[in-house]
Amino acid sequence: MSAVLVPTVRIQRQDFDVAAEIAGLTQGRADIGAVVTFSGLCRDEQGALSALELEHYPGMAEAEIGRIAAEATERWPLQGLTVIHRHGKIAPGDNIVLVVAASAHRQAAFEAADFLMDYLKSRAPFWKKEHRTDGSEGGWVEAKETDAQAARRWKRPPSE
Amino acid sequence: MTTRLIYFAWVRERIGTSEEDVELPAGIETVADLLRWLQSRGEGYQHALQYPDVIRVAINQEHVDHREKISGAREIALFPPMTGG
Numbered sequence: 001m002s003a004v005l006v007p008t009v010r011i012q013r014q015d016f017d018v019a020a021e022i023a024g025l026t027q028g029r030a031d032i033g034a035v036v037t038f039s040g041l042c043r044d045e046q047g048a049l050s051a052l053e054l055e056h057y058p059g060m061a062e063a064e065i066g067r068i069a070a071e072a073t074e075r076w077p078l079q080g081l082t083v084i085h086r087h088g089k090i091a092p093g094d095n096i097v098l099v100v101a102a103s104a105h106r107q108a109a110f111e112a113a114d115f116l117m118d119y120l121k122s123r124a125p126f127w128k129k130e131h132r133t134d135g136s137e138g139g140w141v142e143a144k145e146t147d148a149q150a151a152r153r154w155k156r157p158p159s160e
Numbered sequence: 161m162t163t164r165l166i167y168f169a170w171v172r173e174r175i176g177t178s179e180e181d182v183e184l185p186a187g188i189e190t191v192a193d194l195l196r197w198l199q200s201r202g203e204g205y206q207h208a209l210q211y212p213d214v215i216r217v218a219i220n221q222e223h224v225d226h227r228e229k230i231s232g233a234r235e236i237a238l239f240p241p242m243t244g245g
Contacts, residue, residue, distance in 0.1 A: 040245055054244070055169055057237060060221035085244060097245055117245055123223065125237075126244025127169035140170050143241030 007069035007081040011061045013088045016098055025080035025102045032079050034106040036113040038099045044092035050133045052141075054096070056087040057125035068119045072101070075115070076108040083116060085126065115154050122151040163230070165198075167208070168239035171215065174208035184230070191217050192226040194236065209238075216241060 008024075010016075018037060026032050042052050065083050073081060080102035090096055099116045103109040122143070130138025166179045188197050195212045198205045209215060217224055218237040230236060 056244070057166070057168055057218070057221070057239070060218055060237065063221050064223070121245035122242060124244045125168065125218070125239065125242055127240065128243045129169070140240065141243045143243050147245075 005073045005078055005081060007066070007073060007083065009062055009065045009069055010082075010084045011056060011058070011065070012084065012086060015086070015095055016084045018095075018098060018100075021082050021084070021098060021100050025082060025100055029079075031104065032102045033104045034109040035080075035100065035102045036106070036109040037101075038097075038113050038117055039095055040097040040117070042090045042092050042094050042096055048132055048134075049092055049130055049138065051092070051131040052090050052096070053129040053131060054087045054090060055127045055129065056085075060125050061085065061087075065120065065124050068116060068123060071119075072112045072116055076101075076103065076112040078103050078108060078112055081112065081116075083120070085120070085124065087126065089131075118147070118150040118154060121147045163233055164235045166235060166237040168237065170240055171208045171238050174204055176204045189229055189231070190226065191219075191224060191228050191230060191236075194230055195226070195238075198238075214241065215239070 018039060022035055022037060026035060065085065069081055069083055072078065078101055082100040084098040086096055099113045101109040101112040128141040130141060132138045162181045163184055164179060164181050167175050172178050188194055195209055195215060199209045216239050219228060219230065219233045220235055
């Protein structure tokens with residue numbers, strides 16, 4: 001029997017180092033055969049965007065991502081899971097979010113990372129506001145129905 | 161009993177404050193009741209909550225739907241659909 005995995009969840013203003021986060025999961029062990037990482041970055045929208053401002057709900061952001069991560073560890077045989085979400089002002093080209101999923105085989109790692117991102121988009125309490133290069137107020141980013149649909153496809157357990 | 165209400169993103173901007181402590185009047189039993197009562201508190205609230213169906217709600221930092229009972233809630237947060245990730 002493997003020990004119960006406790007995912008690492010961090011909500012932070014500062015940037016993260018993708019290589020260091022992978023090493024943090026894999027160092028000193030030889031049972032991991034697959035590591036999938038997803039990084040979400042800030043786009044400049046063809047030069048129109050000067051920054052994204054990410055507001056979050058302190059306390060609930062950690063709790064909700066923790067609940068989503070715990071569900072992922074129940075649904076897939078993972079040996080490591082790290083989720084980092086930044087808040088504050090983020091410039092185009094900079095990191096916003098990171099998911100690192102480690103498993104013995106690739107399918108579990110791919111699926112868990114995919115699930116994490118779909119759920120995070122529709123359930124983690126973060127809101128993006130745009131700042132435009134022309135100085136105008138870009139307003140709040142609207143939630144996309146495609147993201148809600150993406151989250152719904154995980155409703156059925158993967159074993160079915 | 162005092163309940164803390166917390167607002168985020170455009171809900172916060174339209175109401176004009178990020179949080180407040182309120183005494184809920186008798187008869188406010190569910191999230192839907194709360195949203196209706198808040199709309200009677202002024203123009204900012206009305207503007208923020210004019211389409212109550214889009215408002216997402218968390219009680220004690222967990223997502224709930226609008227039929228949820230709010231008795232015993234210490235902290236109720238109202239916010240737009242989330243756009244993280």
